[in-house]
Amino acid sequence: MGTIKCIGILTSGGDAPGMNAAIRAVTRSAIYNGLKVKGIYRGYKGLITGEIKEFKTENVSNIIQLGGTILKTARCQEFKTPEGRQIAYETMQKEGIDALIVIGGDGSLTGARLLAQEYDVPCIGLPGTIDNDLFGTDTTIGYDTALNTILDAVDKIRDTATSHERLFFVEVMGRDAGFLALNGAIASGAEAAIIPEFNTEVDQLEEFINNGFRKSKNSSIVLVAESEITGGAMHYAERVKNEFPQYDVRVSILGHLQRGGRPTAHDRIIASRMGVASIEALMEGQRNVMIGIENDQIVYVPFTKAIKNDKPIDRELVNVLHELSI
Amino acid sequence: MGTIKCIGILTSGGDAPGMNAAIRAVTRSAIYNGLKVKGIYRGYKGLITGEIKEFKTENVSNIIQLGGTILKTARCQEFKTPEGRQIAYETMQKEGIDALIVIGGDGSLTGARLLAQEYDVPCIGLPGTIDNDLFGTDTTIGYDTALNTILDAVDKIRDTATSHERLFFVEVMGRDAGFLALNGAIASGAEAAIIPEFNTEVDQLEEFINNGFRKSKNSSIVLVAESEITGGAMHYAERVKNEFPQYDVRVSILGHLQRGGRPTAHDRIIASRMGVASIEALMEGQRNVMIGIENDQIVYVPFTKAIKNDKPIDRELVNVLHELSI
Amino acid sequence: MGTIKCIGILTSGGDAPGMNAAIRAVTRSAIYNGLKVKGIYRGYKGLITGEIKEFKTENVSNIIQLGGTILKTARCQEFKTPEGRQIAYETMQKEGIDALIVIGGDGSLTGARLLAQEYDVPCIGLPGTIDNDLFGTDTTIGYDTALNTILDAVDKIRDTATSHERLFFVEVMGRDAGFLALNGAIASGAEAAIIPEFNTEVDQLEEFINNGFRKSKNSSIVLVAESEITGGAMHYAERVKNEFPQYDVRVSILGHLQRGGRPTAHDRIIASRMGVASIEALMEGQRNVMIGIENDQIVYVPFTKAIKNDKPIDRELVNVLHELSI
Amino acid sequence: MGTIKCIGILTSGGDAPGMNAAIRAVTRSAIYNGLKVKGIYRGYKGLITGEIKEFKTENVSNIIQLGGTILKTARCQEFKTPEGRQIAYETMQKEGIDALIVIGGDGSLTGARLLAQEYDVPCIGLPGTIDNDLFGTDTTIGYDTALNTILDAVDKIRDTATSHERLFFVEVMGRDAGFLALNGAIASGAEAAIIPEFNTEVDQLEEFINNGFRKSKNSSIVLVAESEITGGAMHYAERVKNEFPQYDVRVSILGHLQRGGRPTAHDRIIASRMGVASIEALMEGQRNVMIGIENDQIVYVPFTKAIKNDKPIDRELVNVLHELSI
Incomplete structure (x- = not known):
C-alpha cells in the first residue's frame, strides 16, 4: 500500500x-x-x-x-x-x-x-x-460521563430515598459489565451493587439485606447492572417485596439518558x-x-x-x- | 384562641x-x-x-x-x-x-x-x-426544579435520538396534570406532549404522527404525562410499533429522579x-x-x-x- | 405598507x-x-x-x-x-x-x-x-438562566466560605439593576445584597455588619451588583478590611460566565x-x-x-x- | 508504640x-x-x-x-x-x-x-x-472536580466569545502548577494555555497570536494559570491590547468557585x-x-x-x- x-x-x-x-x-x-x-x-x-x-x-x-x-x-x-x-x-x-x-x-x-x-x-x-x-x-x-450522569441521578434519588426512608433499586447500563454499577455505587454512597461479574445472585441480595440495610439505616440504594445475568432491578425489587415485605421498595431504571449529555x-x-x-x-x-x-x-x-x-x-x-x- | x-x-x-x-x-x-x-x-x-x-x-x-x-x-x-x-x-x-x-x-x-x-x-x-x-x-x-430536571434528561436523550434517528416516548410525572409534560415539551423542543387534560388519545397520536414526525425530521421526542388517562409512554410506544413499524421506537420513564435535586x-x-x-x-x-x-x-x-x-x-x-x- | x-x-x-x-x-x-x-x-x-x-x-x-x-x-x-x-x-x-x-x-x-x-x-x-x-x-x-448560574457559583463559593469561615463579597452583573443581586442573594441564602436601587451605601454595609454577620455565624456571603452606584465588590471588601480587620475577607467577581450556558x-x-x-x-x-x-x-x-x-x-x-x- | x-x-x-x-x-x-x-x-x-x-x-x-x-x-x-x-x-x-x-x-x-x-x-x-x-x-x-468546574465556566464563556467574536483570557487556579490550565484548555477546546512550567512568556503569547488566533477564527479562548511566573490573565490581556489593538479582548478570573461544588x-x-x-x-x-x-x-x-x-x-x-x- x-x-x-x-x-x-x-x-x-x-x-x-x-x-x-x-x-x-x-x-x-x-x-x-x-x-x-x-x-x-x-x-x-x-x-x-x-x-x-x-x-x-x-x-x-x-x-x-x-x-x-x-x-x-x-x-x-x-x-x-x-x-x-x-x-x-x-x-x-x-x-x-x-x-x-x-x-x-x-x-x-x-x-x-x-x-x-x-x-x-x-x-x-x-x-x-x-x-x-x-x-x-x-x-x-x-464512560466517565455516563458515570457522572448516573451519579447525578442517584444523588437526586437519594433525596427521595432519605426523605421517605425507602429502599431503591436503581438499574444502570453496562452490557454485561459491572463498571458503571460498581463505581456508580461507590461514588454515590450506595449500599450495594449487583453486577454480572459476581453472578452469585443469592449471596449478593442476602448479604446486602443482612449487612447493608441495617436497622440503623432507614434508607438504602442498590445499583443493579442491567444484564440477563443479574436479572435487572425489577427482579430484585420483586424478591425483596416477597421476602421482606416490611421494606418500602421502589425501582428506577435510568435508561437512555445515560448515553447522552455534555x-x-x-x-x-x-x-x-x-x-x-x-x-x-x-x-x-x-x-x-x-x-x-x-x-x-x-x-x-x-x-x-x-x-x-x-x-x-x-x-x-x-x-x-x-x-x-x- | x-x-x-x-x-x-x-x-x-x-x-x-x-x-x-x-x-x-x-x-x-x-x-x-x-x-x-x-x-x-x-x-x-x-x-x-x-x-x-x-x-x-x-x-x-x-x-x-x-x-x-x-x-x-x-x-x-x-x-x-x-x-x-x-x-x-x-x-x-x-x-x-x-x-x-x-x-x-x-x-x-x-x-x-x-x-x-x-x-x-x-x-x-x-x-x-x-x-x-x-x-x-x-x-x-x-415544580420549576422538576421541569429543569426533565429538561436535562430530555436534552441528554435527544443526543441519542438525533444520533440514532429514533422516536422516543419519554414519560414524566404530573399526577393527572399535564404541566410538566407540556412545558417540558416546549422547553426541550420536543415534537409533542400527550397530557391528560386533552384525553382524546387517538387525536394526539394521529396528529403527531401525521404532522410532527415528518419525513424531513429523522428523530423525534414525545413527552407523555404518566396518568391512567394517557396510559403512559409504554402504551404509545406499543401503538406506534404496531401501527407504524417503520419507526425505531424507544421508551424512557424518568421516574423518581424528577423528585430530587438541588x-x-x-x-x-x-x-x-x-x-x-x-x-x-x-x-x-x-x-x-x-x-x-x-x-x-x-x-x-x-x-x-x-x-x-x-x-x-x-x-x-x-x-x-x-x-x-x- | x-x-x-x-x-x-x-x-x-x-x-x-x-x-x-x-x-x-x-x-x-x-x-x-x-x-x-x-x-x-x-x-x-x-x-x-x-x-x-x-x-x-x-x-x-x-x-x-x-x-x-x-x-x-x-x-x-x-x-x-x-x-x-x-x-x-x-x-x-x-x-x-x-x-x-x-x-x-x-x-x-x-x-x-x-x-x-x-x-x-x-x-x-x-x-x-x-x-x-x-x-x-x-x-x-x-434572566432566569443567569440567576441560576449565579446560584451555582455562590453554592460553590459557600462550600469554601463555610469550610474556611470567611466573609465573601460576590459581584454579579445587572447593569444598574439589582434583580440578579437581590434574587440571587435570596436564592443562595446569602446574608445581604448591595444593590444600586438603594444607594445608601453606608447603611447597607453598616446594617449588614451589625446584623447580618453576627458572632453566631462564622461565614457570610454578600452579593454586590456591579454598578458605579454600588462601587462593586472590591470597594466593599476594602472597606471591611480597613474597618473590621478581624474578618477574613475574599472577593469573587463572577464576570462573563453569567452570560452563557444552556x-x-x-x-x-x-x-x-x-x-x-x-x-x-x-x-x-x-x-x-x-x-x-x-x-x-x-x-x-x-x-x-x-x-x-x-x-x-x-x-x-x-x-x-x-x-x-x- | x-x-x-x-x-x-x-x-x-x-x-x-x-x-x-x-x-x-x-x-x-x-x-x-x-x-x-x-x-x-x-x-x-x-x-x-x-x-x-x-x-x-x-x-x-x-x-x-x-x-x-x-x-x-x-x-x-x-x-x-x-x-x-x-x-x-x-x-x-x-x-x-x-x-x-x-x-x-x-x-x-x-x-x-x-x-x-x-x-x-x-x-x-x-x-x-x-x-x-x-x-x-x-x-x-x-482535581477532577475543579477541572470540570473550569470546563463548565469556559463552556459558558465560549457562548459569549463566539457570539461576540472576542478573545478571552481566562485565569484558573493551580498554584504554580499548570495541570488545571493545560487540561482545562484541551477539554474546553481552548486555543492555548499559558502555564508556569513553560515560562518562556514571549514565545507562548507570540506563538498563540501567530498560530492560534488566525484570521479564520473569530473567537478565541486562552487559559492562563494564576502564578507569579505567568503573571496572570490580566497581564496578557494588557499586552494584547497594546500590541494587537484590533482584538476585542476580555478577561475572566474564575476565582474561588473552582474550590467548591459537588x-x-x-x-x-x-x-x-x-x-x-x-x-x-x-x-x-x-x-x-x-x-x-x-x-x-x-x-x-x-x-x-x-x-x-x-x-x-x-x-x-x-x-x-x-x-x-x-
Whole structure:
C-alpha cells in the first residue's frame, strides 16, 4: 500500500459522549499532518450508501462540548455480509479514502477488523462506549460521563430515598459489565451493587439485606447492572417485596439518558488524546489496532485482543464499597 | 384562641425540591418575629409518635440548597382517622404548639383542613409538590426544579435520538396534570406532549404522527404525562410499533429522579417568600389558608378552594408547542 | 405598507441564554404562518454589511438548548447615525425584508425604534437580556438562566466560605439593576445584597455588619451588583478590611460566565412564547412594540415605554432577605 | 508504640471537593476495622484548641456529595512552632488519639511530617488539593472536580466569545502548577494555555497570536494559570491590547468557585479508595506516608518525596492542544 493521503472517519454502535471530541481531534490532527479527511455518515451504512462529505477544520468547530455524534450512527446488517463489505471497499476506493478511523464499541471494531482482513485497508479503532468493556484500555470514551450522569441521578434519588426512608433499586447500563454499577455505587454512597461479574445472585441480595440495610439505616440504594445475568432491578425489587415485605421498595431504571449529555473533562481529554494518537499511529504504519490508554500512556491494542478478552473488574473496589456501606 | 407563641412545622406527601428552603424560611421568619419553632418529623406521623424537636436558626443553616426534606415525610393512615387526629391534637397541646405550618400537596392540605375543622388549630399550608396541580397559585414549590430536571434528561436523550434517528416516548410525572409534560415539551423542543387534560388519545397520536414526525425530521421526542388517562409512554410506544413499524421506537420513564435535586433559584425564592408569608399570615390572624403566588403577589387561598378546584392548563402553550414542532 | 411576506431577525447587544430559543421560535412560527425568514448576522451590522441568509425550519433545529446566539451579535456605531440607518433600510428593501424582529436589551430596542420612526418598517422587539431591566415585562429572556448560574457559583463559593469561615463579597452583573443581586442573594441564602436601587451605601454595609454577620455565624456571603452606584465588590471588601480587620475577607467577581450556558426551562419557554407572539403581533398589525409577559400573559409594550421607564424592585424581597439572614 | 485503637482525622489547607468523601471513607473504614475515630476541627488548630469530637458512622452519612469539609479547615501559625506541636501532641495524648490521618495539600503534609518526626505519632496523609501538584500520585482529591468546574465556566464563556467574536483570557487556579490550565484548555477546546512550567512568556503569547488566533477564527479562548511566573490573565490581556489593538479582548478570573461544588464521580471514588487505604496502611504498620494512586493502584509515598519533588507535566498534552487548536 502506498502513502496515506486521505482518511475516512465514522462512528458506529451506541452513541457515547465524547465521540464528537474524538471526531474533532481526528479531523484536526489529520489536517494538521497534511491529510484530507472525509466524514462518513451513519456508521458503516455510509460506506454503502456513499453518504460521505469532506471535513475541514471548521466542520468540527464548537462540537467538543456536544453529546451524541454529528456523524450519526446506525446498525448496518449489510456490512456484516462479505457483499456489503465489498461495496464498502469500492466506496472507499471511489472516494479516495486510504484508511479508516472507527469510533465505537466491540461490534464496531469487529467490523473494522473484517474489512481490514479482507481488503488491504489500514483501520484504527477508538474505544467509544459508555460501558468501559473493551480490553487493553483503562477507560473508554463516554464512560466517565455516563458515570457522572448516573451519579447525578442517584444523588437526586437519594433525596427521595432519605426523605421517605425507602429502599431503591436503581438499574444502570453496562452490557454485561459491572463498571458503571460498581463505581456508580461507590461514588454515590450506595449500599450495594449487583453486577454480572459476581453472578452469585443469592449471596449478593442476602448479604446486602443482612449487612447493608441495617436497622440503623432507614434508607438504602442498590445499583443493579442491567444484564440477563443479574436479572435487572425489577427482579430484585420483586424478591425483596416477597421476602421482606416490611421494606418500602421502589425501582428506577435510568435508561437512555445515560448515553447522552455534555462530555466531562476526562472524556474530552482522552478523546482528544486518542484522536491525535490515531493519526500518529496511521502515520507510523500501524493498522488494525485500537488506541487505548493504559497507565495514562497511549497504547496500541490489536483488534482481536481488544474484542476477545474480558476486562476484569477490580476486587479492591468491591471491598471499598463493602467497608463504606456500614 | 390566644396569641400564637409556638408553631409546629411539618412536610408531608411526596417530597419536592425547595421544601428545605421553605422549612428554613418558616423557621427563621418565625424566630425573627419572636415565635418558638418546633420541627415535626415524618409528616403527620410525627404528631402521633411525638417525634418533635425545637428548631433554632442554626438547625436550618446550609439547607437551602438541599433537595428532599430534613423533616422527612411519610404517609400516615392513622391521621386520616378522627382518633388519629385526636392524638395529634393532644400532642400539639403537650408540646405547646399553637399553630401548624404544613408543606405539601393536596393530600397534606386536606389533613390540615380536617385538623383545623375539628380542633381550634390555626393551620397554614404551603404548596409543596412538583406537579403544580394546586389551584389558586401560579406555581408550587418544586415544580420549576422538576421541569429543569426533565429538561436535562430530555436534552441528554435527544443526543441519542438525533444520533440514532429514533422516536422516543419519554414519560414524566404530573399526577393527572399535564404541566410538566407540556412545558417540558416546549422547553426541550420536543415534537409533542400527550397530557391528560386533552384525553382524546387517538387525536394526539394521529396528529403527531401525521404532522410532527415528518419525513424531513429523522428523530423525534414525545413527552407523555404518566396518568391512567394517557396510559403512559409504554402504551404509545406499543401503538406506534404496531401501527407504524417503520419507526425505531424507544421508551424512557424518568421516574423518581424528577423528585430530587438541588432546587432552582425560582423554587428557592418562592419557598422563601411563601415561608415568610406564612408567618405573616398567622400573625395577621389568617388560618386554614394555603399561601399562593398569583401574578407574582402573595395570596391566601382557602384550603377548600386550593384542593377542590382543577387548575386549568393554558391553551396558548399547546399552540406554541404545535407551531414550533414543524 | 402592504402585506408582510418576509421578516428579518437579528440579535443585538450582550448575548443572553435563550436567544437561540427565541430565534427558533420566531423562525418556525413565521414559516408556520406562511412567511419567509431571513437571518441577519451580527446585529444591526448585518443590515449594513448585508450578511443575511434565508432561514428554513432546519436552520434552527437543535439550537433551543444552546447558549449565545447563532446569529451572533455586535456593537454597531454606524447604525446609530442616520446615514447608517439609511443603508440598513436600503439593505432591507433589497433583501425584500418587510418587517424586523429584534432580540436584545434597551440599546437594541432603541435602534429598532429609530429605524421604525424614520422608515415605514414594522419592528417588534423581544426582551433579551440577563439584567431583567426592561419595563413592561415581568421577566426577560436570559434572566432566569443567569440567576441560576449565579446560584451555582455562590453554592460553590459557600462550600469554601463555610469550610474556611470567611466573609465573601460576590459581584454579579445587572447593569444598574439589582434583580440578579437581590434574587440571587435570596436564592443562595446569602446574608445581604448591595444593590444600586438603594444607594445608601453606608447603611447597607453598616446594617449588614451589625446584623447580618453576627458572632453566631462564622461565614457570610454578600452579593454586590456591579454598578458605579454600588462601587462593586472590591470597594466593599476594602472597606471591611480597613474597618473590621478581624474578618477574613475574599472577593469573587463572577464576570462573563453569567452570560452563557444552556438556558433554563423558564427561559426557553418564555423565549418560545414570545417568539410565537411576535409573529402573531406582526400579523395583527402591531408594530414598534416589545413583546412582554405580565402576569403570565403576553402583552405589547410600546418601545418608548419599555426603554424609558425604570423597572421597580419589589420591597417585599428586601424584607424576605432581611428576615432570613438572621 | 503499641496497637492503634483510636485515630484522629483532620482536613487542612485550602478546601477541595471530595474531602468529605475522604472523611466518610476514613471514618467508616476505621470503624469497620474496630478503631475509634475522632474528628478534629479546623485543621491543626483543633489539636491546639481541643475542638475534637468522636465520630460514629452516622456522623458521616449523606456527606459524600457535599463540597467543602464538614471538619472545616484553617491556617494555624502556632502549629508551625515546636511549642505549638508540643501542645498538639499533648492534646492527642489526652484524647487518646494514637494516629493521625491528615487530608490536605503539601503544607498540610509538611505539618504531619514534623509532628511525626518530633513525636512518635503515626501519620498518614491523603492528597487533598485541586491543584494536583503532589508528587507520587497521578491525581489528587478535588482535581477532577475543579477541572470540570473550569470546563463548565469556559463552556459558558465560549457562548459569549463566539457570539461576540472576542478573545478571552481566562485565569484558573493551580498554584504554580499548570495541570488545571493545560487540561482545562484541551477539554474546553481552548486555543492555548499559558502555564508556569513553560515560562518562556514571549514565545507562548507570540506563538498563540501567530498560530492560534488566525484570521479564520473569530473567537478565541486562552487559559492562563494564576502564578507569579505567568503573571496572570490580566497581564496578557494588557499586552494584547497594546500590541494587537484590533482584538476585542476580555478577561475572566474564575476565582474561588473552582474550590467548591459537588465532587465528581472520579473524586468521590479516589477519596473513598484512599480513605480505605489509609486505614489499611495504618494497620499494616505504615506511617509518615501519603496515600497515592499510580496507574490506578494504591501506593505509599513517603512524605518527604511527596512534598519535595516537582510533578512533571506531560509534554504529549502540550502537543495535543497545539494540534487541535488549528
